[in-house]
Amino acid sequence: MNLQSLSSRPAASTICNHRRKLTDLFSIKSPVGFSSAAMPLLLSSLNIHSQPRNLMVSRQIASGGGGDLVPKLLDRKWTLQKPESEVHRVHLSPSPRLFLRRLNASNPLLGAGNHTIHPSFYVVRDDLLHPTANGNKARKLDALIPLLLDNFVTDVITCGGCQSSHTAAVAVLCAERGMRSHLLLRGEQPQILTGYNLISTMYGHVSYVPRSVYADREAMLKGHADLLAGSHGHVLWCSDIAKASFADESKARWNNVGVGSEEDCARKVLIINEGAGDGVALIGLIRLVEYLSQDHVFGMEKPIRLVVDCGTGTTAIGLALGALCLRLPWKVTAIMLADTIDRYREKEKQLMSEFSSQYGYKLDIGDDGGLVHWVQRHCPRKFGNILEGEMEKCQQIARQTGILVDPVYTLAAWEMAAQLSMEGEELVVMVHTGGTLGSFGLAQRYKSHFSSLK
Numbered sequence: 001m002n003l004q005s006l007s008s009r010p011a012a013s014t015i016c017n018h019r020r021k022l023t024d025l026f027s028i029k030s031p032v033g034f035s036s037a038a039m040p041l042l043l044s045s046l047n048i049h050s051q052p053r054n055l056m057v058s059r060q061i062a063s064g065g066g067g068d069l070v071p072k073l074l075d076r077k078w079t080l081q082k083p084e085s086e087v088h089r090v091h092l093s094p095s096p097r098l099f100l101r102r103l104n105a106s107n108p109l110l111g112a113g114n115h116t117i118h119p120s121f122y123v124v125r126d127d128l129l130h131p132t133a134n135g136n137k138a139r140k141l142d143a144l145i146p147l148l149l150d151n152f153v154t155d156v157i158t159c160g161g162c163q164s165s166h167t168a169a170v171a172v173l174c175a176e177r178g179m180r181s182h183l184l185l186r187g188e189q190p191q192i193l194t195g196y197n198l199i200s201t202m203y204g205h206v207s208y209v210p211r212s213v214y215a216d217r218e219a220m221l222k223g224h225a226d227l228l229a230g231s232h233g234h235v236l237w238c239s240d241i242a243k244a245s246f247a248d249e250s251k252a253r254w255n256n257v258g259v260g261s262e263e264d265c266a267r268k269v270l271i272i273n274e275g276a277g278d279g280v281a282l283i284g285l286i287r288l289v290e291y292l293s294q295d296h297v298f299g300m301e302k303p304i305r306l307v308v309d310c311g312t313g314t315t316a317i318g319l320a321l322g323a324l325c326l327r328l329p330w331k332v333t334a335i336m337l338a339d340t341i342d343r344y345r346e347k348e349k350q351l352m353s354e355f356s357s358q359y360g361y362k363l364d365i366g367d368d369g370g371l372v373h374w375v376q377r378h379c380p381r382k383f384g385n386i387l388e389g390e391m392e393k394c395q396q397i398a399r400q401t402g403i404l405v406d407p408v409y410t411l412a413a414w415e416m417a418a419q420l421s422m423e424g425e426e427l428v429v430m431v432h433t434g435g436t437l438g439s440f441g442l443a444q445r446y447k448s449h450f451s452s453l454k
């Protein structure tokens, strides 16, 4: 398994702090540029952050022979001002009850020596990235949202379950930038709106879709987008603009499909796949890995086991791709939610091939295993279900460490990280994928698990 286009690995250098300072200095906060009649009211706060071209030279990747993939990919405007996340360290003490304690680890490797006292693992606190659009949602949309603005998109369509954190994140991030979002949610409207459902409803335009219609997502999204666009509007998929942006065809994209520009009054509707499971989502995860591999965080030398929970698997695939592109001795263990391993491997192949074709790099991941180590949950279940005792475990973790996990996604990653850290072979790093508001939706649906909490 290798990235054919990469050259040999360069030596680490010390320019990262300097680069960050310069990057802060040059971050661009530009005003919204819409003048379309289809967008009469919606202008609001906009933070799109761009790193100046000549400062964005990654210390990790030497140029030559295609080795400029990462610097080129990361030389773009971003949704998140900075790639940073807080990193905390959790210590485990032996039974009878696990005692967990959280320490801030502003420079994780400085404290790496005392692993022998207690097993421990690190938590990358992506759950703190944004109050409502946090975790892997913010990462997956990090590269995409600025592309929407560059392309004068007026309306975004996407879909998800009734409590989808993805649709909520799209709604929030679009509304913050004056774009309308249309969210197709599977099933029926709940009696009381709460959690991510409430956020989607507050920031976006929600429609509930019968499960039978939702089953063919592509047709559903396209049909709805065509209706919105009307006879004068235009519809594109994420992959259309992602590829063109990399080829530096920014102004040509809508023109390619017969559309004008910023001044054009017609609606420009963009479709984002369920869970942002698109090639462009991977770039935000590569940016995170690049940040984590800096000298003052985990560095590039130590073998690291990244642990992450997954739904579509996009986040895990992006992290693994980042490690591959940066030639890090890191592996990714992904805890499957409710699908089969074959489906996750299929998703991995599909996303890798989309990435290769969008960004023109040939990735050879072989026919067998792929990049990600997919593992079953310790207690497999139907999607969205809570098992007996899981809420109590989440409560215990919150009380002992100050870190909130949820029973559907992040508890599984937490338990896997704890287990691997007790085996003690590698540095274990859990990426906290967020989902803070998920528990509110669960409380509405699985009342008994919540009423027993003391």
Ligand SMILES: Cc1ncc(COP(=O)(O)O)c(C=O)c1O
Residues within 6 Å of the ligand: 135, 136, 164, 165, 166, 275, 309, 310, 311, 312, 313, 314, 315, 316, 409, 410, 433, 434, 435, 436, 438
């Ligand atoms: C907290 C959390 N973790 C993980 C996921 C799944 O991420 P992915 O689809 O990238 O595997 C979700 C999706 O909604 C989520 O809310």
